[in-house]
Amino acid sequence: MRRPARSHPLWLAFVLHRLSGLAxxxxxxxxxxxxxxxxxxxxRLDAFLTFAEMPVVKIAEFGLVFLLAIHFFGGVRLLALEWLPWSGPRKTAAAAAVxxxxxxxxxxxLRAI
Structure with a gap:
């Protein structure tokens, strides 16, 4: 019996890449x-920069950098899938990207705190 595509781990990589791009x-x-x-x-910029020093904002910046990194490494994974002769396990590449x-x-x- 074949598993549905949505239960495949690479489907999660697909969704993460699309959601991070949207965000x-x-x-x-x-x-x-x-x-x-x-x-x-x-x-107003100075007021915002003062607001940006709050710990909650620093944690949100972590999330933003995480989204950027997820999108970047997910894109590199896609480029590798399309352009390179790929014979290794693709699940490992997706997990490595995350x-x-x-x-x-x-x-x-850690640097921002």
Missing amino acids: LALFLPVHFWMLSLALTDPV ATSFLVSAMFL
Whole structure:
């Protein structure tokens, strides 16, 4: 009996890559708006930078870096699947992408705290 595609571990890699891309796409306009405050309203930018020093925001930054790393390494995994002769286990590549993403974002969090 064949398992449905959604129970396959690489389906989770597919979903993580799509969700991280969507979350990053939603974040970018807010990020650019905050950067524009440096030119248009420095007082509001200073207030936001004070807010950004809160521990909750630092943890949210960890999440953002994790999403970025997940999306990056998931994209590298997809490129490898498409362009390289691949004979090894693909589940290991997906797990390595998630583990590396977590490591990168954890190092960012430790540096930010």
